[in-house]
Amino acid sequence: MNGPELLGDLLAAARAAGADAADAVLVSSASLAVTRRLGETEHVERAEGRDVGLRVFVGRRAAIVSAGSADPAGFPDLVARALAMARVVPEDPFAGLDEAPPTPQEAGFLDLLDPDEPSPATLISRAACSEEAALAVPGVSNSEGAEAGWSRSEITLATSAGFLGHYARSSHSLSVTALAGQGTAMERDYDYASAVHGGDLEDGAVLGRRAGERAVARLNPVRPKTARLPVVYDPRVAASLVGHFAAAINGASIARGTSFLKDRMDQPVFGPTIAIHDDPLRRRGLRSRPFDGEGQRTAPLVLAEGGILRAFLLDLRSARQLGLRTNGRAARGTGGPPSPSATNLYLAPGPLSPAALMADITEGVYVTELIGMGVNGITGDYSRGASGFMIRHGEIAEPVAEITIAGNLIEMFAHLTPANDLVFRRGTDAPTIRVDGLTLAGA
Numbered sequence: 418m419n420g421p422e423l424l425g426d427l428l429a430a431a432r433a434a435g436a437d438a439a440d441a442v443l444v445s446s447a448s449l450a451v452t453r454r455l456g457e458t459e460h461v462e463r464a465e466g467r468d469v470g471l472r473v474f475v476g477r478r479a480a481i482v483s484a485g486s487a488d489p490a491g492f493p494d495l496v497a498r499a500l501a502m503a504r505v506v507p508e509d510p511f512a513g514l515d516e517a518p519p520t521p522q523e524a525g526f527l528d529l530l531d532p533d534e535p536s537p538a539t540l541i542s543r544a545a546c547s548e549e550a551a552l553a554v555p556g557v558s559n560s561e562g563a564e565a566g567w568s569r570s571e572i573t574l575a576t577s578a579g580f581l582g583h584y585a586r587s588s589h590s591l592s593v594t595a596l597a598g599q600g601t602a603m604e605r606d607y608d609y610a611s612a613v614h615g616g617d618l619e620d621g622a623v624l625g626r627r628a629g630e631r632a633v634a635r636l637n638p639v640r641p642k643t644a645r646l647p648v649v650y651d652p653r654v655a656a657s658l659v660g661h662f663a664a665a666i667n668g669a670s671i672a673r674g675t676s677f678l679k680d681r682m683d684q685p686v687f688g689p690t691i692a693i694h695d696d697p698l699r700r701r702g703l704r705s706r707p708f709d710g711e712g713q714r715t716a717p718l719v720l721a722e723g724g725i726l727r728a729f730l731l732d733l734r735s736a737r738q739l740g741l742r743t744n745g746r747a748a749r750g751t752g753g754p755p756s757p758s759a760t761n762l763y764l765a766p767g768p769l770s771p772a773a774l775m776a777d778i779t780e781g782v783y784v785t786e787l788i789g790m791g792v793n794g795i796t797g798d799y800s801r802g803a804s805g806f807m808i809r810h811g812e813i814a815e816p817v818a819e820i821t822i823a824g825n826l827i828e829m830f831a832h833l834t835p836a837n838d839l840v841f842r843r844g845t846d847a848p849t850i851r852v853d854g855l856t857l858a859g860a
Contacts, residue, residue: 420445420573421581423487427471428577431496436473436503438514440576442710442751443487444468447569451537453544454562461537470751473499477508483752511737514578519714524584524707528700530569531587531614540565543591547621547628551595554629556636561594561605563625567615580712588703589615593625597632604638604816606631606786610842613701619842631785634806638818641807641859647781648822648855649774649808652838654787655847659693659764661792661799661826662686663845666720666728668735668746668757670794677797677827678726687724687830690767695720695730697745697760704760704844710749715760718744730757764847766839771849772811774836781808782817782857797826821858828854 424441431439445467452460470483473496480502482495535543548563571585592609608628610619650658662678670676678686687693697715699705709715711733720728729739732747732755748758767774775781788802800823807814829852836849 420571420583421575423469423489424573424575424581426489427469427492427495428575430492431471431473431499432577434496434500435475436496436500436577437476438474438577439472440514440574440711441469441471442749443573444751445571448566449535449537449540449568450564450566451540451544452562452564453541453548455548455560456545458541459562468751469495470749471495471499472754473503474513475500475503477510477512478503478506479509479512479754480506481752481754509734511734513733514576515580515711515713515733516578518576518578518580518712521580521582521712522707522714526700527698527702527705527707529584529586529613529705531589533615534569535567535589535615540567543618543621544593547591547593547625550622550625551593551629554595554626554633556597556633557595557629558599558603559596561596563591563593563621566590574708574710574712576712582708582712584707587613589613589618591618591621591624593621593628595625595629595632597629598636602637604632604635606635611703613703617701635804635816635818638804638816640819641782641817641857643856643858644780645854646857647778647808647851647853648857649771649778649781649783650847650850650852651783651785651805652840652847652849654784655764655850656843656845657787658829658833658850659762659847660845662693662720662830663730663759663762664794665797665826666726666730668729668731668739671729672735672738675795677795681726682729684726685724685831686726687721687833689724691721691724691833691835692719692765693721693763694718694765695746695759695762699761699841702761702841706760709745710747710755711743713743713745713747715745718746730759732757759845761841762845763839763841764835764850766837766848767835769834769836771836771838774834774849774851775808776811778808778811782806782820782822783808783813784822792826799824799826799829817859819859822855823858824852824855
């Protein structure tokens with residue numbers, strides 16, 4: 418029995434048993450992963466699964482159950498458990514389906530499925546190429562290994578209001594971690610890549626060489642004195658600032674009043690040149706999807722333009738709480754309710770190169786790695802462990818470690834400047850970012 422038929426039977430069973438409304442999601446998945454270290458294949462794993470999640474509504478009460486098997490013989494028990502839970506939970510005045518769901522758009526134009534499944538030998542070759550390139554870098558003394566992976570997922574969503582949507586997607590990944598130096602003076606660094614299609618995956622040799630060179634560059638770090646300095650974020654950590662912004666405009670947090678941006682709609686949050694976009698319809702995008710977790714059509718969304726906050730990330734529930742309309746940002750798995758989430762999120766690039774962005778910095782810090790999650794979503798207070806390099810007279814200088822950078826996201830967003838080196842490599846992307854006036858806590 419195919420996915421639509423399975424979910425149709427499950428929803429029919431839920432309605433017959435007393436649910437006023439229901440929706441269900443089916444996720445069929447397969448994955449293959451290998452790990453290779455120092456020339457030896459250490460691990461090969463394949464997994465397959467078919468998980469189903471059911472949400473039922475009894476009046477304004479809702480409950481969710483999930484199962485690791487989509488066997489129709491288990492549907493009556495699944496329905497009974499969901500209804501028993503729904504009848505004892507508190508009412509939620511904002512719960513409910515979209516009673517007039519849109520017609521689902523087809524996913525073909527997104528090109529989300531690579532038809533070629535790699536063999537274990539192919540993945541082992543990818544991992545070996547990456548690790549060998551890292552080990553070939555002068556100064557690299559060891560390796561934590563390389564991992565290569567592939568997965569395919571098929572998602573089917575159906576609601577008792579008449580929505581039925583389906584799409585499939587694939588993913589290829591590659592990562593490597595290199596060690597440099599000896600004994601207690603060793604340093605590590607890494608690199609990784611992911612792509613929907615294997616042909617778009619970054620070359621493993623380039624990945625490994627970059628990881629090795631980064632590890633060597635970090636040898637013999639110093640701990641600078643505490644100071645208030647400009648901080649420049651490397652692109653691989655700059656995306657975290659965009660992620661903090663997305664968390665602050667999550668509709669659930671806005672509705673609860675637990676975000677420092679809750680009262681900033683249509684007000685300046687960034688400088689006048691800053692724009693942030695969320696694009697679920699990017700071809701071969703890592704987080705692209707034709708519909709969201711509630712069956713809403715997806716479309717590109719401008720979150721900030723000219724520095725002004727223009728939209729929150731909304732699902733049906735948070736939109737109802739705020740008196741707004743959902744913008745198709747509901748995400749869900751089989752075991753939890755929908756919640757707002759970004760898709761392919763990015764900060765638009767600026768006009769300056771990274772070198773030009775740093776040219777006038779007499780003393781600053783170039784951050785390549787962040788540690789911990791010291792961000793207060795209510796106040797915007799920010800404190801993260803970090804490592805990277807000093808900037809002296811506009812140039813990258815000696816490596817630094819065991820430092821903390823601190824500030825407040827309200828001020829940081831207002832003084833944020835992006836470079837022109839944006840590359841779409843991950844689900845959340847940003848160019849090199851400069852933030853002035855942060856506190857560096859060191860020696």
